Amino acid sequence: MSAVNPGERLVITSQTVMLIILYLFLYFPIFYITYLSFASNSVWPFPPEFTWEWYQRLGIMSDFHAGLRNSLIIGIGSGVVAALFATIAVIGILKYPMRGRGLLIGIYLSPLFVAQVLIGISTLMFNRNVLGLPGHIGSAIIANGTYGLSFAFLVLMAQLLRYDWRLDEVAMVFGARPARCFFEVTLPSVWPAVLGAFVVSFLLGFNNFDISFYNLGAIPTLPTIAWGTLRHGIEPELYALASIVNALVFVGLILLYVLIRSGYVRLGVPED
Amino acid sequence: MSATALTSLRHDQRFRFALLTFPGALFVLVFLILPLLSIVVFSLWRTENYEIISDWNIENYKVILTTATYLKFLGRSVLMALAVSAICLVYAYPVAYLIAKHGGRFRLILILLTAAPFLTGVILRVTAIQHILGPIGLVNMALTTFGIEPIEVLMYSNIATAIGLVYLWIPFMILAIYLSLLNFDFELLEVAKVCGAKPWRAFIELTWPLNRMGTMIGIILVFVPTLAANVTPKFLGGVNGSLYGNILDHQFGATGTWALGSAMGVVLFVVSLVFIVIVWRSVNLRRSGFTGMESRQ
Amino acid sequence: MNNPVLRIDRVTKRFGAVQAVKGVSLDIDKGEFFAILGPSGSGKTTLLRIIAGLETPDVGTVHIADRDVTRLPPYERRIGMVFQDFLLFPHKTVSKNIAFPLKMQGVLATGQDEQVRWALDFVRLTEVADRYPHQLSGGQKQRVALARGLVARPEILLLDEPLANLDRELRKEMEVEVRRYQVELGIPFVYVTHNQEEALTMSDRIAVMDQGLFEQVGPKLEVYAKPANRFVASFVGSANRIVGSLVDVNGETASLDWDGEVLNVVRPNGAEKGDRVELFIKSERIRIDKPGDGESVNSTENRIRGRLLDIIFKGQYADYLVRLNNGAEIVVSDTPDISAVSRSDEVEVSWQVDAGDCFAVKGEATPQVSDN
Numbered sequence: 001m002s003a004v005n006p007g008e009r010l011v012i013t014s015q016t017v018m019l020i021i022l023y024l025f026l027y028f029p030i031f032y033i034t035y036l037s038f039a040s041n042s043v044w045p046f047p048p049e050f051t052w053e054w055y056q057r058l059g060i061m062s063d064f065h066a067g068l069r070n071s072l073i074i075g076i077g078s079g080v081v082a083a084l085f086a087t088i089a090v091i092g093i094l095k096y097p098m099r100g101r102g103l104l105i106g107i108y109l110s111p112l113f114v115a116q117v118l119i120g121i122s123t124l125m126f127n128r129n130v131l132g133l134p135g136h137i138g139s140a141i142i143a144n145g146t147y148g149l150s151f152a153f154l155v156l157m158a159q160l161l162r163y164d165w166r167l168d169e170v171a172m173v174f175g176a177r178p179a180r181c182f183f184e185v186t187l188p189s190v191w192p193a194v195l196g197a198f199v200v201s202f203l204l205g206f207n208n209f210d211i212s213f214y215n216l217g218a219i220p221t222l223p224t225i226a227w228g229t230l231r232h233g234i235e236p237e238l239y240a241l242a243s244i245v246n247a248l249v250f251v252g253l254i255l256l257y258v259l260i261r262s263g264y265v266r267l268g269v270p271e272d
Numbered sequence: 273m274s275a276t277a278l279t280s281l282r283h284d285q286r287f288r289f290a291l292l293t294f295p296g297a298l299f300v301l302v303f304l305i306l307p308l309l310s311i312v313v314f315s316l317w318r319t320e321n322y323e324i325i326s327d328w329n330i331e332n333y334k335v336i337l338t339t340a341t342y343l344k345f346l347g348r349s350v351l352m353a354l355a356v357s358a359i360c361l362v363y364a365y366p367v368a369y370l371i372a373k374h375g376g377r378f379r380l381i382l383i384l385l386t387a388a389p390f391l392t393g394v395i396l397r398v399t400a401i402q403h404i405l406g407p408i409g410l411v412n413m414a415l416t417t418f419g420i421e422p423i424e425v426l427m428y429s430n431i432a433t434a435i436g437l438v439y440l441w442i443p444f445m446i447l448a449i450y451l452s453l454l455n456f457d458f459e460l461l462e463v464a465k466v467c468g469a470k471p472w473r474a475f476i477e478l479t480w481p482l483n484r485m486g487t488m489i490g491i492i493l494v495f496v497p498t499l500a501a502n503v504t505p506k507f508l509g510g511v512n513g514s515l516y517g518n519i520l521d522h523q524f525g526a527t528g529t530w531a532l533g534s535a536m537g538v539v540l541f542v543v544s545l546v547f548i549v550i551v552w553r554s555v556n557l558r559r560s561g562f563t564g565m566e567s568r569q
Numbered sequence: 570m571n572n573p574v575l576r577i578d579r580v581t582k583r584f585g586a587v588q589a590v591k592g593v594s595l596d597i598d599k600g601e602f603f604a605i606l607g608p609s610g611s612g613k614t615t616l617l618r619i620i621a622g623l624e625t626p627d628v629g630t631v632h633i634a635d636r637d638v639t640r641l642p643p644y645e646r647r648i649g650m651v652f653q654d655f656l657l658f659p660h661k662t663v664s665k666n667i668a669f670p671l672k673m674q675g676v677l678a679t680g681q682d683e684q685v686r687w688a689l690d691f692v693r694l695t696e697v698a699d700r701y702p703h704q705l706s707g708g709q710k711q712r713v714a715l716a717r718g719l720v721a722r723p724e725i726l727l728l729d730e731p732l733a734n735l736d737r738e739l740r741k742e743m744e745v746e747v748r749r750y751q752v753e754l755g756i757p758f759v760y761v762t763h764n765q766e767e768a769l770t771m772s773d774r775i776a777v778m779d780q781g782l783f784e785q786v787g788p789k790l791e792v793y794a795k796p797a798n799r800f801v802a803s804f805v806g807s808a809n810r811i812v813g814s815l816v817d818v819n820g821e822t823a824s825l826d827w828d829g830e831v832l833n834v835v836r837p838n839g840a841e842k843g844d845r846v847e848l849f850i851k852s853e854r855i856r857i858d859k860p861g862d863g864e865s866v867n868s869t870e871n872r873i874r875g876r877l878l879d880i881i882f883k884g885q886y887a888d889y890l891v892r893l894n895n896g897a898e899i900v901v902s903d904t905p906d907i908s909a910v911s912r913s914d915e916v917e918v919s920w921q922v923d924a925g926d927c928f929a930v931k932g933e934a935t936p937q938v939s940d941n
Contacts, residue, residue, distance in 0.1 A: 007471060015370035019382075022367055025439065026389045029400030032410060036403065085296030092292025096285050107297045111304055113492060113548060115500030117517060118537050121524055122307035125314055125534060146304045149296060158451070166656055169623055172643040173650045174717070175673030184669075188660045200391070207393025209503065214524065226395040230507060242396045253388045260380060 030246055037239035054240040061237055067220040070137060074221060075206030077141035078148045082201035085145075086152035087194050091186070094157075095165045111150045119143055120214035127215070135217030143211045148201030155200055159193035159263050192259040199252050199259070207245060308541070315535035319528070332535035342519070342536075349516035350543065352430065353498040356437045357445075360494050361487070363438075364445035369479075372453035383450055390443040398507050401436045405508070428510025436504040441497060445490040452486020488551045496544045516540065572635070574599050574757050575620065575725055580629035582615055589615040591781035592629070597725075597759065602751045604760045604768035604789075607778035608804070613761045616778070617727055620759065622646050634724045644673070649718035653730040655710040657702040663689075663713050664698045670721040688716040691750070708739045715750065726751075728760045732767060744770045765805050769793060777801045799928040802849035809855075809899050811848040812930070818842050822868070822922065828895040832871045834927040845930040852902040854924040857889050859909055860917040872919040875899070877910055891918055 040049040058064055089108060093101050111119065123143040127133045163186075171181040205212075209223040216224070222241065229238045318327045336342045371382045389397065404410045406427050415421065456479070464474040480487075502517030509515070520540065523533025573596035582590040589612040597603050607613045618624045620631060622643035630639045638646050649670070657666050667688050668681045676684070689695045692712040702710060711731055718726050731747070732740045748771045751758045762768055768775050769789055776786040777800070785797040796802035803810060816831065817824040823836040825848060834848055860874055875893035887905035892898050901918055910916055 011471065012370065012374060015366045018363065019367045019370055022363070022442075023385065026386065026443075029397075029404050029439075030389065030392075033396075033400045033403060081299075085299055088292040089296040092289050096289035096292075098286065098289050104293050104297055107300055110300060113496055113544070114304065114308070115497050115540065115544065117500045117502060117520065118308070118541055119304065121520070121533065121537050122311045123303070124524065125530065126307035126310045129314065129530075130310055142303050146300055149300060153296075164654075164656065164659075166652070166654075167658060169643075170650070170652065170656045170658075171669070171673075173621055173623070173648065174670040174721075175644045175647075176669075177642075177644055180673070184672075185658055203391040207391065207396070209394050223393050223395045226399065227503070230395065230399055238399060242392075242399060245396055246392055249388060249392045252391065253384055257381060257384055 030242075033239050034243040034246065036236065037243040054236040058237040058240040058244075061225070063220040063225050064241075067222045067225040070216075070219060071206050071222040073137055074140050074144055074208070074212060075202040077137075078144035078205035079198045079202030081141065081145035082148035082152040082205075083194055083198040086149055086156050086197055087190075090153060090156040090160050091190075094160055094163070095168065108153045109150050111147045116147065116208070116210035117214075119147060120211040123211070124214040135215055135219060137216070137219065140212045140215040140219075140221075141205070143215055144205040144208050145201075147208070147211060148204045151204060152197035152201045155197040156193050159196070159260065160190060162264075163189055189263075192263040196256050196259040196263070199256050203249055203252050207249075311534040311537050314531055315538045317531050319531040332532045333539075335532065336535055336539055342516075345514065345516045345519055346539070346543070348430075349499050349501070352434060352437070352501070352515060353495045356434055356441065356498045357491050357494045359434070359438050360442045360445040361491060364442055364449055364490065365487075368446045368449035368453060372450050372456070373458055383447065386446045387443045390440070394440060394503050397440055398436060398504055401432075401439050402507055405432050405435065428508065428513065430509060430513055432508040432510070433501075433505045433513050433515070436508045437498050437501055440504065441494045444493040448486050448490030448493055449483065452483040452489075456483055484555050488555050492548050492551055495547055499544060499547075500540055572599075573597055573632075574634055575759065576630075576632040577616075577620065578630045578632075580616070580619055580626040580631065582612075582619060582624060582626050588781055590619065590626070593778075593781070593783055594629075595776065595783070595786070597757050599757060600755055601774060602748065602758045602760065602772045604762060604772035604775045605778055606762060606765055606768040606775055606805070608763055610780070611778045612781040613763075613778045614729060617729055617759065617761045620725075621648060621650055621727055647721075647724055649721065649723035649726040651711075651714045651718045651726065651728045651731045653733050655702070655707075655714045655734070657710060657713055657717070659702050662699050662701055663694075663705070666702070666713060667717045667720050669717060670723075674721060684720050685716075688720040691719065691753075692716045692746075707735050708743065711735060711743060712746075715747070719750065719754065722754075723756065726756060726758050728758060730762050730764075731760075733762075733764070740767070747771060769805075775805075777804060779804075796849070796926050799847050799849070802847075802926045802928065806851045807900070807902075808849040808851045808926075811850065811897070813846065813848070815840060815842050815844050815846060823927075825927070828897055830873055830893065830895040830897075833868055833922045834925055835923055837927050837929045840929045846927055847930055848925050848927045850920055850925040852888065852900045853886070855899070855901040855903075855918050855920045857891070857901045857903050857910065858917050858919070860915050869922050870919055871922060871925075872917055874915065874917050877912055877914050877916045879912060880905075880910075889916075891916060893918070 035048075037054055038048075038050050038052075040051040040053065086108070089104070093104060120143065123139055124135070127135070127139050133139065167185050167189075168181045171185045172178070176184055207223060208221075209227060212221050213224055213227070222245065226238055226241055229235045229241075315332055316328050316330060318325045318329060318331070336346075367386070371379055371386075375382050406412070412427065460478050460482075461474050464478055469477065500517045500520070501515055502521045505513050505515040506518055516536070517540075520533060520536045523529045523536060575595070575597040577593060577595045579592045579594050580590055581588065581592050591612075593612075593616060605613045605616065615624060619626050620633075622638065622641060622645075626639065630637060632638065633646060633648065657663075658669065661669070664685050667685045671681045671684055685698075686695070689698060692715055694709060694712050694716065697705060697709060697713075702713070705713065714731065718728075728747075732743050735743060744767055747758075747760075751771075760768070760771060772789050774787060775789045775792045777784045777792060779800050785792055785801045792801065793805055796805060802808055811825070811827050811832070813825045813827040813832075815823045815836075816826045818836055818841060821836055823834050823840065823842075823846075825832045825834050825846060827848075832848065834846070837846055840846060857877075873893050873895070875891045878890040878892050878898070881888040881890070882905055883902075885905075886902050889901040889903060889910075890898060891901060899918060
């Protein structure tokens with residue numbers, strides 16, 4: 001570590017200020033919405049008056065339960081699809097250094113470079129005019145699965161790069177057959193990353209609008225309900241919805257952090 | 273021993289590799305590429321009474337590329353995307369730098385915190401921003417309460433859309449630059465210092481070029497979705513704030529002009545692709561991120 | 570050799586266009602510590618991996634304890650192995666790491682505990698049984714790796730440059746330790762390294778390997794003192810290399826012209842007057858004296874005068890850098906208390922004629938393979 005001279009100190013300070021402003025920028029709206037969700041006056045909620053009303057109204061909103069259920073299904077469905085495909089793909093790519101690797105990585109990351117809207121409308125058209133299917137959850141799961149696959153891939157890649165694939169060879173030398181290698185050596189080190197990838201893909205699918213919107217037609221999801229509410233103007237039930245979702249994401253974030261941290265230990269990364 | 277037994281170990285490896293990596297790749301190819309190809313096809317057909325008729329023609333493209341309105345919206349979107357990408361770049365770089373270089377054991381939590389809001393979905397985020405910026409949003413309501421005029425430009429304007437888009441996509445830029453900086457040897461800057469380089473010089477000579485790949489990825493990751501933005505401009509942009517994405521969305525909603533919409537989608541894709549290629553070549557034409565390695569061309 | 574524990578017969582391995590191992594044969598006996606010494610790229614690690622079963626040879630066979638294991642996967646070979654980067658399982662404790670081979674063999678938990686305890690005692694590391702690899706030092710990790718390799722009493726233990734990642738002091742300590750393990754357990758060790766000091770310290774027999782071939786195989790003293798060809802002569806031990814042409818040949822001896830100095834050398838097989846040859850003389854075989862100390866020159870000895878450039882003190886000995894009268898520089902290793910000489914002094918270096926190894930430049934002497 002070098003000595004920090006005044007010039008550098010200025011740089012670090014200004015960067016820190018920028019970071020703090022960024023966090024405020026990112027999170028203040030979120031906190032404000034949560035605050036609003038408990039406030040009886042949504043337009044100018046000062047001084048604060050606490051109420052559960054909006055949450056109750058959310059609960060009885062016609063599509064809410066259906067939307068919640070569908071969002072969960074899409075989230076879990078696309079999460080599982082993404083995590084599964086991404087896990088075996090990352091293991092294959094990292095374990096067997098073959099020549100086609102670069103191309104394959106490109107394929108797995110390609111959804112990131114296609115706008116979600118495009119994914120949505122193209123799957124809509126494909127389903128409708130090629131397969132002759134109306135909007136349905138399956139196609140939403142698949143479409144979200146492709147998008148989530150890229151994220152799952154990145155999460156797994158970032159974590160599993162730290163894993164020493166030669167350990168499989170070591171296990172083999174000491175008597176483990178290939179399947180046993182996987183369960184004794186690879187899986188224990190790797191499952192936090194897999195779960196982390198699932199969490200990320202789940203949240204993306206659960207909260208997705210642009211892709212699911214086109215695929216589902218009239219079938220509600222939480223984001224489409226939110227969108228519908230937003231179009232009609234300000235309805236505080238929306239804030240309650242937002243707060244719930246944000247809380248969910250927050251829980252997911254903590255889980256992700258714990259998983260990645262535990263992954264560090266399992267993979268033998270020393271503390272900074 | 274037979275020759276097949278001899279080479280089986282090598283084939284075995286290749287087989288296992290394929291078994292693990294092909295399914296997901298196939299999945300992406302079928303469910304991403306195939307639908308994209310299908311809208312290319314549809315873009316060359318016609319819509320009648322809300323149905324696609326397979327009548328090959330390039331009318332749709334003619335309309336898009338010659339009608340001023342479409343071009344205007346496309347141009348607006350491109351400008352917006354460029355502006356938002358630039359803003360994100362300028363702001364994300366110092367922040368990512370700070371976390372990567374000085375974050376220490378807090379790096380993970382810091383970077384996760386920047387990424388987390390992205391996971392809450394576009395609708396909720398736009399709602400949140402609207403409640404800060406909009407006419408009855410916090411900023412303006414606060415001003416009104418204290419008797420000050422609300423800031424016009426913040427509500428229902430392109431500026432609001434821009435702020436909203438930065439709000440949405442800056443996490444991508446931060447993440448891309450951060451991941452690149454993680455692999456950057458900051459000690460090189462110490463070397464530069466000893467050789468007499470002032471900090472700004474060191475940045476231009478070392479940090480920027482060696483992280484160009486990550487930076488370009490970040491720019492692409494922000495540009496592409498911003499170009500296609502429709503939710504954000506709809507709720508923040510106001511009456512005159514529509515962008516290309518809105519018109520695109522329109523084709524699949526009220527008007528039901530599927531073929532034209534497909535063509536618009538293809539145009540959108542092509543513009544994105546052109547941008548990606550331009551950015552990609554700008555990385556490869558100079559010395560790439562790995563010191564001493566001259567890239568092709 | 571009767572009943573060798575390991576027999577490799579004409580093993581060849583190619584990777585694409587490159588032949589990593591070119592028809593190598595070897596027998597290793599039960600009580601041997603066998604080192605395979607070679608520079609990087611020599612094929613030694615590939616050979617070891619073939620013995621382990623991590624690679625399959627294109628041609629040739631591998632037998633371990635009379636079983637043909639050539640096509641067998643590693644997990645059926647009953648071997649132990651120690652790796653350069655330790656490669657301990659990061660998510661398992663030390664005990665679980667060591668118990669792993671036993672677990673794979675289906676040994677019951679109680680049996681595992683007993684053996685693990687034995688192994689930890691053996692490498693003198695009982696106190697870290699419940700720690701994780703990332704909590705251990707380099708030396709501790711290597712001992713755990715050794716314990717894991719030995720716990721299942723394999724037929725043979727393979728070691729792939731295990732000490733390469735340890736610092737110098739630790740390495741010297743471990744060299745003695747590892748040798749002790751082999752002697753106490755009585756199973757053969759096959760030890761691959763590029764570090765000749767390790768090989769010479771620990772082994773009984775050495776194979777010097779270069780570009781996929783064994784250049785020489787034999788007891789270590791023989792490989793050291795009687796190199797079979799120029800590669801072994803230059804790779805093993807620190808030798809001065811002298812190149813010149815033969816000006817005269819006379820039965821078993823010859824005269825070499827070295828930039829004006831005439832040296833007596835042992836004549837290489839089939840070399841004639843006028844041939845270019847290389848002479849390797851190990852620095853510790855050369856003596857350094859004050860000039861005029863010695864007797865008259867005789868034909869069993871070479872004596873040359875020069876000036877001392879520098880003395881590099883190495884503790885138990887010193888390297889003397891001498892510029893000889895013919896302009897060439899030579900390194901002499903001798904005891905450090907030749908306090909009589911200091912820098913810039915005139916000195917005289919001398920060595921016995923048969924202390925040097927001389928080889929013709931084109932067409933080396935055939936590599937010698939020694940059985941025991």
